[in-house]
Amino acid sequence: MTKNPFSPRDLQWHPPALHHDYRSTHLRAPQHKLLHMPQTETELTGPTFGQNDLGPLDDDLILNYATDGQMAQGPRIIVHGKLLDENGRAVAGKLIEVWQANASGRYRHVNDGYLAPLDDNFGGCGRCLSGADGSYSFRTILPGPYPWPNGGNDWRPAHIHFSVFGDGFAQRLITQMYFEGDPHIKLCPIVQSIPDETAIDRLVARLDMDKTIPMDIRAYRFDIVLRGRNATLFENQMEGR
């Protein structure tokens, strides 16, 4: 193979494996450099998901854990945007999974012992598929900031975790979305492990008054970009599978 179908990953743009101020990386960062290899069928392919795999409330975190007739507590928000590749093309029909703390900053997780209360009507798990134009959307509540053990007085900015699939496993990505104007973004060692301010800004969702529904719910816009695909090569590669 002379040219790789997926454009190379810019490892200077992503956070380095070891970031001193983020203590959990100390024992978990590999010390060797990643070994660069040409892409093979293994990296060019990946799992596919269909609308039939999803439940009707999977994209509605306000309701998907709530008792009938009740709903999650907290400021109501829509999170929406487009799933694109680095060529600006829509990445259609791909699975996006999200998880988050509740409005008080507490996760519904056996290992989260933060003293803030759980919300009986909030689970914090959602998922959806990107549409034909790459667009995706889900409803949730604004998550709260929370403290975490990192050796000091560390608080996470309000955030939503994202797990995204692409056409091939080489595009697989996990990241986090932040909210514009949050003063914790500048203080957080996890966010600041990203070396470039422009890169950090790509993870900050913007208030979107156009998609905000009057007297109901505010909207935030967050676009997600996966590695670029060389269209011609990619289609040739995929044919005859």
Place this chain on the structure above:
Amino acid sequence: MSDFKESPSQTAGPYVHIGCAPQTAGLEQRGMGAPFGHKMIAGVTPGHEMTLDITVLDGEGAPVKDALIEIWQAGPEGSYAPTAQFSNWGRQAADLTTGQARFQTLKPGALKGQAPHVLVWIAARGINLALTSRIYFPDENNASDPFMIAAGDRAETLVAAKAEPGYTHVIRLQGPKETVFFDV
């Protein structure tokens, strides 16, 4: 700089289970569909069934108990085309007490020019960009596989150990036997 540069990665954090393995978080599915990736085999399959036990160790040799592990592999015929009986993709969280993840899968067939292998992908707290490696098998001829060749004197870190009824594989994030991770 292009407006369409890849979104920078962030750690999956310690609560990745809520979104990706809700059964492990203790999150009973109230209004949600079934979790993904938990089962790879359905019904009777043509291939050789095996267990694949994976443990990730940190720099002190302690199991990474909050890891999320995904595998992606060819079926027994050496193809990535899914069938009704077999999903090429599996996802398991490490056990919160032991750190072990068990996949019930089929032995992969060889792809053209490559020895039979499993792509393994690891996300966890303290891992800023999810790690990609491969798992090869001790009972196959791996000598001419390009990834094994490129791994050089570290290639043995990519080979699982036989342990009936399948294989066990240890992934070391640091140390003298640090596993080879790829940028592909």
